[in-house]
Amino acid sequence: MSSASAVLKKFGPMVYLPTVMFSLGEGAVIPLIPVVASRMGADIALAALISSALVVGQLCGNLPAGWAVSRIGERFTMVIAGIVAIAAGVAMVFAASPGVLAASVFVLGFCAAAFGLARHAFMTTRVPLVFRARALSLLGGSFRLGVFIGPFVAAGLLQLFGSESAAFWFFLACLVVMVLLVLFGPDPEKTVPVPAAVWQAEDSGEAVSGSIPTIERAGVLRTMWLQRAVLGRLGIAAASLSAVRSARQVLLPLWGISLGLDASTIALVVGVSGAIDFALFYASGQVMDRFGRLWAAMPAMVLMGGGFLALSFTHDGSAAVLWFGMLAAVLGVGNGLSSGILLTLGADVAPKSEPAAFLGSWRTLTDAGGAIAPLLISGVVAAASLPVAAAVMGVVGVAGAAGFLRWIPMFVPIEKKPGDDARG
Structure with missing residues (x-):
């Protein structure tokens, strides 16, 4: 079997x-987005609503994306x-x-949503099981890399051109490059066949290329019902x-404001937490592949x-600022260790015959939690206080x-027992 590094390099130009x-x-x-909305005359509430349209679009797009991937x-x-x-x-x-x-x-x-689900479905069916968590953690890390660097690129473009439209044109350029890579690069559905261990087509036992084959498609809604447990x-x-994860992005800036910190200090604390998060994304995959998802x-x-x-x-303590910085780092470590977990668990429990339809439901559910x-x-x-909100999220x-302790061993058949090692 190929080494993990060889497999991951193979997916670089077509996935990452x-x-x-x-x-x-x-x-x-x-x-x-909220800055542009405000310049168009939107108040703070409307600007926040416009920004949230991105999350709403992702929620609405997961199920149709699952249908599209399973068909085309x-x-x-x-x-x-x-x-x-x-x-x-x-x-x-x-x-x-x-x-x-x-x-x-x-x-x-x-x-x-469609883009993310297509990559998730592809990796679910093509990546060898012993490398799955590392491959999906790297996929999550690839996304985090872009999101981490993107704001700095936008800041540089604003300084250079003095207009938000420069960042939007940069986004368009990135989209064009992405489409060209996918359209004219090596077709991943042909160059990386579905392993026979993932899908057995009748009695042939051979690897299958192209779209994921099915004898009978259950459809998105029926798949949701069949997989309701x-x-x-x-x-x-x-x-x-x-x-x-979503609470961390909201609570940390609000906590800094409530402590009376200036914007630069808050940005520094949040930035350090994000840097720790990004630095640990591949470690999560290593742990999951070697010791099991639960670890x-x-x-x-x-x-x-x-x-x-x-x-x-x-x-309200005397060392509130110090605790804020320390616990923001702890949250960054926790978030970094969780990189790729949702992708990997979704791939682990997806039905082999109809993974895309299931993953559409899975991603809708997880996106709803974040929203x-x-x-x-x-x-x-509004009803109590910010510390109470932090306690609720805790x-x-x-x-x-x-829930993970109870349900991962039940639904993830490859979950390791303590001491097992899946080094491959």
């Missing part, structure tokens, strides 16, 4: 590079999503009203992880849940850890 290009452009424009394949789904995203990017450049901008952002989120149990635990999921959830619970008791968290935090802060994290 297009992902970096898409996320790099997206990371450059996302921070500027990963490559053509990516190409179509890229072309539509280019049209949405052009509309964002020339948008003259908040309504047009919101619609364009929604379509972009829809396309992002895993979605309603392990899927809920996965959604809690997504919620805690990455549990520490990640315990660190993030415990970090939020501890943070909730520090707000609900900011709303939950906002409601708790409880969500601890509950999610318990």
